[in-house]
Amino acid sequence: MAHDLPGERKLLLTWGVLMGLTLVSLVGGQVVGEGRAEPLAWWSVALVLGATYYKARQILMVYLNLRASTPGWKGLLRAFLVLTLGLILGGYLLAVLA
Amino acid sequence: MQAQEESDWGPLSDLPGNPLIWVLILGELVVFAAFFGVYGIARAGEREVFDASQQLLDPLMGGINTMVLLSSGLFAALAIEARARGALRTCRRWLLAAMALGLVFCIVKVYEYVDKFGQGLTLETNTFFTFYYLLTGFHFAHVIFGLGLLGLVVWRTSMANVETATAFWHMVDLIWVILYPLIYLLR
Numbered sequence: 001m002a003h004d005l006p007g008e009r010k011l012l013l014t015w016g017v018l019m020g021l022t023l024v025s026l027v028g029g030q031v032v033g034e035g036r037a038e039p040l041a042w043w044s045v046a047l048v049l050g051a052t053y054y055k056a057r058q059i060l061m062v063y064l065n066l067r068a069s070t071p072g073w074k075g076l077l078r079a080f081l082v083l084t085l086g087l088i089l090g091g092y093l094l095a096v097l098a
Numbered sequence: 099m100q101a102q103e104e105s106d107w108g109p110l111s112d113l114p115g116n117p118l119i120w121v122l123i124l125g126e127l128v129v130f131a132a133f134f135g136v137y138g139i140a141r142a143g144e145r146e147v148f149d150a151s152q153q154l155l156d157p158l159m160g161g162i163n164t165m166v167l168l169s170s171g172l173f174a175a176l177a178i179e180a181r182a183r184g185a186l187r188t189c190r191r192w193l194l195a196a197m198a199l200g201l202v203f204c205i206v207k208v209y210e211y212v213d214k215f216g217q218g219l220t221l222e223t224n225t226f227f228t229f230y231y232l233l234t235g236f237h238f239a240h241v242i243f244g245l246g247l248l249g250l251v252v253w254r255t256s257m258a259n260v261e262t263a264t265a266f267w268h269m270v271d272l273i274w275v276i277l278y279p280l281i282y283l284l285r
Binding site (some may be wrong): 005006007008011012014015018019022025026028029031032036037039040045048049052055056059060062063064065066068069070072073080083084085087088090091092094095098 | 109112113114127130131134135137138139141142143145148149153157158161164165168169171172174175176178179182265268269271272275276278279280282283284285
C-alpha cells in the first residue's frame, strides 16, 4: 500500500476532535449529577451514539489511514460501523419496548 | 518480485501493514460486534438488573481511560509518520509513548477490577457483570497482545512492522470506543 499518510497536523487535529467528542459522550451520558441514576433522554442517546460513530470513523479513516485505501474497503468498514452501532441501538430499543 | 508478492494478497494489499493482521482485525471486529448484539438482547430481558448494576461502574474513569487510549493511538500514528521519513529514533520514542499510555489504561482497568471484586461484584453476581467482565476482559487481553506487538516493533522497526503493529493497536482503540458507551453510558 502506498504511504499517503495523513501528516502530523491532521493527526493532532483528529486527536483534538476525538477528545472533544469523548467529552460530548460524557455530557450526553450524564455521568455526574442527579441524572446519573435516570434513564437517558432520547437526545442523550443520539448524542452518545452520534459521537461514538464519528469517533470510530475518525480512527478508521485517519489513525488507521483507510482514507488512502480503496473505496471498497472504506465503504465496507463504514458499513460495518453502521451495522455495529445499529445492533447496539436495536438492543437499546428492544429493552425500552420490552 | 515485491510487487508480485503484494498483489498475491488481493484486496488485502490495499490495507496498511501485513495483510495477515487484517484477517485477524476483521475477524475480531465481527466477534466483538456479535458480542454487542448478544449484550443488547440480554439487556432487553433484564433491563432493571442491567441499569442498577451499571450504576455501580465509574463512567468518568471509563471516559478518562478512553482519552488515554485515544492519545496512545495518536502516538502510534505519529510513530508511522516518523518511520516514513526515516527518523528511527523518533519512531521508537513514539512507540514507547504509545506503550506507556497503554500501560496506564491497563493500570486503571486493573484498579477498576480490584475495586469491583472488593465490593463482591464478580462474574457470577448477575448477567450484567458476566458481560462486563467478559467484554472488558476480552478487550483487556487484546490490549496486552497489542502492547507485546508494539514492544516487538520497537526492536524490529521496519515500516511494514510498524504499520502492522499500529493497525492492531488502532483496532484495540476502535473496539474500546464502541464498548465504552455500551457498557458504561447507555441506560
